[in-house]
Amino acid sequence: MEIRADGISKKFFRKGRGTNYFTAVEPTDFTLYSNKLTGIMGRSGSGKTTLINMLSGLLVPSEGKVYLGNCDIYEVSDIERSQLRCSHIGVIPQGYTGLQSLTVLENILAPSRICGGEDRTEKAMELMDKMGITHLAQVYSNELSGGEQRRMSIARALINSPHIIIADEPTSDLDEENTVLIMGVLREMADTGAAVLMVTHDKQAAGYADAILTMDNGRLIT
Amino acid sequence: MSFAWDISIKNIKRKPFRSVMMGLISMLLSITVFLGSFAVISLKRGLEGYKARLGSDIVVIPSSAKGHGSVDDIYLQGITGNYYMPQNIIDKVSAINGIETVSRQFFLTSAKASCCSQRVQITGFDPDTDISVLPWIKDEYNGSIGEDDIIIGSEVSMPDNGILKFYGRNYNVKAQLDRTGTGLDNGVYANMSTVRRMAESASGLSASPSFDGVDINTAASALFIKVKEGYDIDEVSDDINIHITKVQAQTAKSMVSHISDGLEGISGMIGILAVVIWILSVVLLIVVFALLSNERKKEFGVLRVMGASNRMLSGIMSIEAAIISLCGAVTGLGISFVPIAEFSGGMREKLELPFLSPEPLTILLLCLGTLIISGTASVLTAFFTARRIAARETGLLLREET
Ligand SMILES: Nc1ncnc2c1ncn2[C@@H]1O[C@H](COP(=O)(O)OP(=O)(O)OP(=O)(O)O)[C@@H](O)[C@H]1O
Numbered sequence: 001m002e003i004r005a006d007g008i009s010k011k012f013f014r015k016g017r018g019t020n021y022f023t024a025v026e027p028t029d030f031t032l033y034s035n036k037l038t039g040i041m042g043r044s045g046s047g048k049t050t051l052i053n054m055l056s057g058l059l060v061p062s063e064g065k066v067y068l069g070n071c072d073i074y075e076v077s078d079i080e081r082s083q084l085r086c087s088h089i090g091v092i093p094q095g096y097t098g099l100q101s102l103t104v105l106e107n108i109l110a111p112s113r114i115c116g117g118e119d120r121t122e123k124a125m126e127l128m129d130k131m132g133i134t135h136l137a138q139v140y141s142n143e144l145s146g147g148e149q150r151r152m153s154i155a156r157a158l159i160n161s162p163h164i165i166i167a168d169e170p171t172s173d174l175d176e177e178n179t180v181l182i183m184g185v186l187r188e189m190a191d192t193g194a195a196v197l198m199v200t201h202d203k204q205a206a207g208y209a210d211a212i213l214t215m216d217n218g219r220l221i222t
Numbered sequence: 223m224s225f226a227w228d229i230s231i232k233n234i235k236r237k238p239f240r241s242v243m244m245g246l247i248s249m250l251l252s253i254t255v256f257l258g259s260f261a262v263i264s265l266k267r268g269l270e271g272y273k274a275r276l277g278s279d280i281v282v283i284p285s286s287a288k289g290h291g292s293v294d295d296i297y298l299q300g301i302t303g304n305y306y307m308p309q310n311i312i313d314k315v316s317a318i319n320g321i322e323t324v325s326r327q328f329f330l331t332s333a334k335a336s337c338c339s340q341r342v343q344i345t346g347f348d349p350d351t352d353i354s355v356l357p358w359i360k361d362e363y364n365g366s367i368g369e370d371d372i373i374i375g376s377e378v379s380m381p382d383n384g385i386l387k388f389y390g391r392n393y394n395v396k397a398q399l400d401r402t403g404t405g406l407d408n409g410v411y412a413n414m415s416t417v418r419r420m421a422e423s424a425s426g427l428s429a430s431p432s433f434d435g436v437d438i439n440t441a442a443s444a445l446f447i448k449v450k451e452g453y454d455i456d457e458v459s460d461d462i463n464i465h466i467t468k469v470q471a472q473t474a475k476s477m478v479s480h481i482s483d484g485l486e487g488i489s490g491m492i493g494i495l496a497v498v499i500w501i502l503s504v505v506l507l508i509v510v511f512a513l514l515s516n517e518r519k520k521e522f523g524v525l526r527v528m529g530a531s532n533r534m535l536s537g538i539m540s541i542e543a544a545i546i547s548l549c550g551a552v553t554g555l556g557i558s559f560v561p562i563a564e565f566s567g568g569m570r571e572k573l574e575l576p577f578l579s580p581e582p583l584t585i586l587l588l589c590l591g592t593l594i595i596s597g598t599a600s601v602l603t604a605f606f607t608a609r610r611i612a613a614r615e616t617g618l619l620l621r622e623e624t
């Protein structure tokens with residue numbers, strides 16, 4: 001399954017010189033292919049997060065359409081869109097996003113429980129093992145270090161075996177060891193058929209990508 | 223357990239401060255709703271009790287009673303005296319147009335002397351026609367009141383052997399009445415013939431009251447009149463006052479009106495106060511929810527990212543609110559029963575209000591209603607707060623740092 005963006009742009013209301021709005025992302029066409037790890041680089045504030053939020057169904061574009069397979073994801077109801085995101089798209093948001101009332105294991109299982117369906121505890125154990133956080137299963141997420149939190153949110157994004165993985169700076173402020181581990185997992189996901197999109201500032205992480213696109217002032221340069 | 227329930231319960235447990243804060247507001251809400259309605263209902267019932275105790279439409283006492291106090295005093299203060307109307311006057315009153323029934327009462331003030339256990343006001347009434355004493359006694363005592371049986375007010379000290387002595391004779395105490403905070407509490411109640419016999423035995427003693435030469439076997443101290451349907455009570459009362467010189471008549475309405483006006487004012491004030499506090503706590507609830515949910519925007523964003531729909535978010539917020547507010551409301555109800563226990567005891571006398579607690583079933587319904595009101599208030603608030611947040615796009619929610 002692929003994600004295709006058709007002329008999407010985003011304007012925010014913001015008082016500026018002469019205008020009332022600010023264009024964070026200029027009209028953009030973009031396709032995220034399966035079996036590929038695609039990287040997006042660019043200066044801070046260039047619109048990377050805005051773009052990928054629109055692609056993952058979290059932010060309605062000002063214009064244009066986003067298709068998941070044949071489905072226009074901003075045409076369907078909120079419940080349907082949530083269901084699509086739950087079962088097909090694994091999102092690793094920027095920053096630290098553990099749910100504080102839940103343990104690491106509960107956090108990782110959350111998307112599968114939101115989605116409904118079978119118990120995925122075994123899969124969660126497997127993912128924790130892969131991310132090296134098995135010993136933290138019963139720890140609350142706010143007691144984790146930055147690197148541990150990031151590894152937890154990657155395991156969480158993968159719990160429903162999504163076809164599409166969208167990661168916003170998955171390796172920012174992590175050490176080399178963690179970077180290698182995380183990029184290894186994302187690479188493996190792409191190699192086994194997933195469409196992986198990653199925003200990064202990190203040259204080392206970018207080395208794992210099949211293709212690197214650059215975002216500059218709201219424009220995506222291929 | 224569904225995810226929504228699971229995470230709601232965990233959120234409550236992991237954020238005890240937040241939960242307790244919200245619970246306290248629900249507690250305040252339930253205390254106000256419950257105590258407010260309890261007080262208003264109790265006062266209403268107390269007032270009805272007053273009216274019921276009055277029973278009759280018109281009260282007639284002899285003009286000679288003037289020195290002993292007015293009709294008001296008899297009724298509301300329970301102050302009686304030794305004054306009597308002979309049979310021929312009673313017949314004249316009964317003959318007035320528009321009178322349906324006449325119930326007699328016979329008053330006797332016992333002397334504080336060797337003859338009598340205590341100084342009390344004794345009232346004899348006719349159980350067949352009575353409409354003023356019986357309804358009130360019925361709350362405490364449902365049996366029959368036979369010869370030599372007496373019922374005593376709360377201020378009259380209850381003898382250990384259940385026997386009180388007046389003018390050399392013994393009488394069986396059948397029941398002791400609840401406190402009213404008036405002179406009625408000093409009363410002793412018995413049927414007409416028992417009191418007449420008491421008067422008879424008194425007339426032979428030196429401590430005897432003077433009976434003004436009336437025949438105690440036919441005389442009465444006060445007449446309680448029920449007016450026929452279709453007749454104007456005030457007109458009948460005026461008729462009595464104009465045509466029969468030796469008595470004074472007064473309508474019951476004129477006696478209670480000042481009291482009931484006062485009570486309605488007080489219960490209205492309590493009602494308004496309860497509504498004001500209620501509105502304030504609902505506003506507080508809305509503000510606190512808005513503030514608390516502000517700090518939860520990122521959490522909501524993360525849930526959205528993981529595939530939770532807006533509906534699920536509202537569900538989680540509502541479940542949390544329901545659990546917390548029910549706990550708060552139940553605690554509030556528990557706390558409410560402390561002053562209620564006080565009220566049924568000492569408070570009533572201090573406030574000098576006829577305060578009659580509702581029936582257990584009414585109290586139960588009040589409790590249920592309170593739980594429903596505070597539960598609904600917080601669940602609705604939570605639901606709409608969540609809706610408002612969820613209306614923002616997730617991409618924007620995630621930007622809100624916590
Ligand atoms: N809700 C908003 N309201 C107004 N302006 C916004 C909003 N969200 C983003 N912007 C602006 O849009 C631009 C792009 O933001 P975005 O978060 O996409 O940048 P980014 O490329 O991800 O930066 P970084 O590398 O620092 O994460 C920024 O200039 C930002 O100020």
Ligand SMILES: [Mg+2]
Pocket residue numbers: 048049050094168
């Ligand atoms: Mg960004």
